[in-house]
Amino acid sequence: MEDQVHTVKSYDEELDHLTGIIARMGGMAEAQFASGLHALARRDEALAQRVIEGDARIDELDKEVQSFAVRLLALRQPMAVDLRQIVGALNISGEIERVGDYAANLAKRSLVLHHVGVAVPVAGVVRLGDLVRGLLKDVLDAYLEKDVAKALGVWSRDEEVDAMYTGVMQDLIALMTEDPGTITAATHLLFIAKNIERIGDHATNIAEALHYQILGTSPAGLRPKGNTVGGPE
Secondary structure, eight states: OHHHHHHHHHHHHHHHHHHHHHHHHHHHHHHHHHHHHHHHHHTOHHHHHHHHHHHHHHHHHHHHHHHHHHHHHHHHOOOHHHHHHHHHHHHHHHHHHHHHHHHHHHHHHHHHHHTTSOOOOOHHHHHHHHHHHHHHHHHHHHHHHTOHHHHHHHHTTHHHHHHHHHHHHHHHHHHHHHOGGGHHHHHHHHHHHHHHHHHHHHHHHHHHHHHHHHHSSOOSSOOOOOOOOOOOO
16 A cells, blocks of 8 residues: 555656646746847847747757656556646647747847848837737646636637737738838738737647646637738748
């Protein structure tokens, strides 16, 4: 009986360790995204470069999650809730890794934008980023707290992100139409806005994965989506 208790405790510790890696990944991705937005708003090239370089650490943690989760699946052969937790960790890790990629892409574009030589307003894009940052923080908190209601709150606000993204894109297109000299700079901003919108999609994906991990079902109904106009990929 003592050996069995020890084994269960060890297994729980392994699951906690897996959650801890995800938490570190999420915290790093959230910080990377925030720094990328600050670099854009403040034209801070040194900060943008640090964001680009920091992406490698998130990739390393993603590989650590993959390796550890596969080991748990092979050795523990989990069932039901435990299986969903491990598979959920794999899915959520992949989503966070993509958030890190998009944050790095944002930083790369901001570096290029700073050297274009034509100033264009970035406030709308930064506001979009702030909205998505809030959703990302909420869904990562929901993961740590196993809070389905908070995850659903993020899931239900996807339409809000789409609506703001569409507004930003329309404003930039109008700017390019009125002043062709802004086309290059505004195009870079369009790509940055698309990166931010995609981070919002990944936050929603995490919410869906967490809902399934905890309850074994996907959120009821179709994901709320706004009428977005196709933007740059």
